[in-house]
Amino acid sequence: MLPARMNGGSAPTPWSNVLRWLADLIQPSTRPTDAVSPPLVVSVRRLGAKFALALQLDQVEAVGIDMIHSAVNELLSMHVLPQAACLSVAGREEGGFAEDVVAGVARACRAHDLPITVQLATVSADEQVGITVSGIALESPPLVPQPGDVVLALRGTGPVDGDSMFLGAFAAEHGIPIERSLDNGDSVGRTLTAARASHASVMHRPIRDRWPFRAIAIDEGSLLERVRSSLPAGLDVEFDLSTLRPPAPFEEWFPGARRMDAANACAVGHDFVLFVRAADARRFESLFAAWNEPAARLGIVVAQAKTSH
Numbered sequence: 001m002l003p004a005r006m007n008g009g010s011a012p013t014p015w016s017n018v019l020r021w022l023a024d025l026i027q028p029s030t031r032p033t034d035a036v037s038p039p040l041v042v043s044v045r046r047l048g049a050k051f052a053l054a055l056q057l058d059q060v061e062a063v064g065i066d067m068i069h070s071a072v073n074e075l076l077s078m079h080v081l082p083q084a085a086c087l088s089v090a091g092r093e094e095g096g097f098a099e100d101v102v103a104g105v106a107r108a109c110r111a112h113d114l115p116i117t118v119q120l121a122t123v124s125a126d127e128q129v130g131i132t133v134s135g136i137a138l139e140s141p142p143l144v145p146q147p148g149d150v151v152l153a154l155r156g157t158g159p160v161d162g163d164s165m166f167l168g169a170f171a172a173e174h175g176i177p178i179e180r181s182l183d184n185g186d187s188v189g190r191t192l193t194a195a196r197a198s199h200a201s202v203m204h205r206p207i208r209d210r211w212p213f214r215a216i217a218i219d220e221g222s223l224l225e226r227v228r229s230s231l232p233a234g235l236d237v238e239f240d241l242s243t244l245r246p247p248a249p250f251e252e253w254f255p256g257a258r259r260m261d262a263a264n265a266c267a268v269g270h271d272f273v274l275f276v277r278a279a280d281a282r283r284f285e286s287l288f289a290a291w292n293e294p295a296a297r298l299g300i301v302v303a304q305a306k307t308s309h
Contacts, residue, residue, distance in 0.1 A: 041075060041078060041080045041134065041135055041136070041137050042132050042133065042134045042135075043070075043071035043072075043074040043075050043132070043133050043134075044071070044130065044131070044132050045067040045068075045070055045071045045130065045131050045132075045133075046067075046128075046129070046130045046131075047063060047067075047101070047128075047129060048063070048066070048067075048070075048161040048219070048220075049161035049162075049164060049165050049220070050062075050063055050066065050159075050161055050164045050192070050193055051063050053164065053168060053178075053189065053192060053193055054193040055097055056189075057178070057189045057190065057193055059189075059190060059193040060097050060100035060101055060104070061100050061101070061103045061104040061107075061195075062104060062158065062193050062194060062195035063101055063104060063193070063195075064100070064101040064102060064103060064104020064105040064106075064107075064108065064129070065104040065105070065107065065108045065195035065196070066104070066158070066195055066196050067101075067104070067105060067108075067129075067131045068085065068104075068105055068108035068109060068112070068114075068131060068133065068198070069108060069195070069196045069197060069198040070160075070196065070217070070219050071085075071131060071132070071133035072112065072133055072198040072199075072200055073196075073198055073199055073217040073271065073272055074217040074219075075133060075135045076198075076199055076200060076203045076207065076215065076217065076272075077215035077216055077217040077272070078137065078215075079137060079138055079140040079207050080135040080136065080137045080138070080207070081135050081136065081138065081200075081204065081207055081208070082112065082114060082133050082134070082135040082200065083114070083134055083135045083136060084114060084115050084116070084117075084133070084134050084135075085105075085109050085114045085115070085116045085117075085131060085132065085133045085134070086116065086117045086118075086119070086131070086132045086134070087102065087105055087116055087117070087118045087119070087129070087130075087131055088118075088119040088128075088129070088130045088131075088132075089101075089102060089118065089119070089120050089127075089128070089129050089130075090127060090128040090129075097127060098127040098128075098129055101129045102129070104195070105129075105131055108198075112198065112200060114133070138207055138208070138210065139210070140207065140210045140211070140212065140213075141210055141211075141212040142212075143212045143213055143214045143275060143276070143277070144214075144232060145214060145230075145231055145232060145235060145275045145301050146235070146301060147235065147301055147302055147303050148277075148278050148300065148301065149275050149276065149277060149278065149300070149301040150275075150276050150277075150278055150281040150297060150300060150301075151227060151237055151273060151274070151275055151297070151298040151299045151300065151301065152273065152274045152276060152281070152284060152285070152288075152295040152296065152297060152298065153223070153243075153244075153270040153272070153273050153274075153295060153296045153298040154199055154202070154270060154271070154272040154273075154274075154288065154293055154295055154296075155245065155269050155270050155271070155293070155296070156196045156197060156267075156269060156270065156271035156272075157194065157195065157196055157197040158191075158193070158194030158195050158196040158197075159191075159192060159194065159196075159266075159267075159269065160196065160218055160219050160220055160266070160267050160271050161219060161220040162218075162219070162220035162221050162222075162265070162266040162267060163266040163267050163268070163269065164192045164193065165220075165266075166262070166265050166266040167192055167266075168192055171188055171192075176188060178192070196271060199272050199293065201291050201293075202287060202288050202291045202293045203215075205287060206284070206287070211276075211280065211283070211284070212276070212277060212280065213274050213275065213276050213280075213284070214230070214274065214275040215272065215273065215274045215275075216230055216272070216273045216274075217271065217272055218267045218270070218271045218272065218273065219271070220266075220267075221266070221267075222263065222264050222265060222266065222267075223244075223263055223266065223267045223268055223270060223273070223298075224237075224239060224263050224264055225264065226273070227273055227298070227299075230275075231301065234303060234304050235301055235302070235303065235304055236301075236302055236303070236304045236305070237298070237299040237300065237301055237302065238299050238300050238301075238302045239263075239298060239299040240297060240298065240299055241260060241263055243296040243297050243298060244263060244268045244269075244270065244296060244298070245268075245269065245296065246262070246268050246269045270296065270298075273298065274295075275301065281297075
């Protein structure tokens with residue numbers, strides 16, 4: 001049975017019960033950790049910028065899901081298939097938020113069938129939660145971007161930290177309360193704290209079958225800047241911003257005149273970018289569409305324009 005806080009009750013949860021609850025929650029769908037190969041690549045995550053708003057709205061479980069999914073996406077961008085997770089928690093004896101974050105972490109691990117180990121400590125001050133996801137790198141063909149390569153962008157189901165901050169600031173600037181209902185039935189605040197998805201399903205085959213690609217997992221910051229900064233010297237991207245679709249409830253906040261400003265400030269709903277050869281672009285797009293994760297053609301790699309002095 002879930003602790004009272006997890007089960008909708010108001011009574012504080014003794015922290016000593018949380019580890020047993022976590023073990024009960026994840027045990028049915030995970031493999032024993034001693035069956036996992038020693039990790040070669042790890043991705044570490046701690047509470048991010050979404051957390052303060054999520055705590056205010058009592059949506060903290062989504063932050064735990066985000067921690068796993070952002071770590072998984074980073075590994076995927078390095079041609080790594082995730083294998084295991086390790087959760088470190090320092091919590092108070094009663095109350096606090098840590099068990100809610102743990103709930104999200106546990107559910108995300110179950111969804112990915114990731115075995116998990118837990119390091120637990122009791123503290124009297126602030127709570128802390130961290131997650132490490134590990135995996136084995138597969139030898140994939142290296143892809144160094146070159147002119148003519150296609151840039152594809154996958155959308156997330158929830159905003160990255162940078163998007164959440166950007167859209168939250170926009171709402172505050174225009175007097176839009178976080179309680180306002182949107183057309184999809186959610187509120188502004190719930191949409192800003194919605195959990196992201198991982199792209200493990202669509203990226204498993206390209207990694208396993210050694211399809212050539214280069215990828216960037218975006219957690220915060222400018223989509224355009226991140227793409228450009230990953231290119232070798234002398235190359236740029238000719239962007240087609242008409243392909244960008246902001247998170248559905250916020251499309252009206254990105255009119256054409258502001259689209260470039262928005263793209264320079266955040267990820268505009270896209271959290272995973274791939275460089276692929278032009279000849280392979282259709283193969284990737286067909287795969288993503290088959291998994292209901294259609295990719296936007298964000299642009300084409302071009303030679304950097306020479307400037308005269």
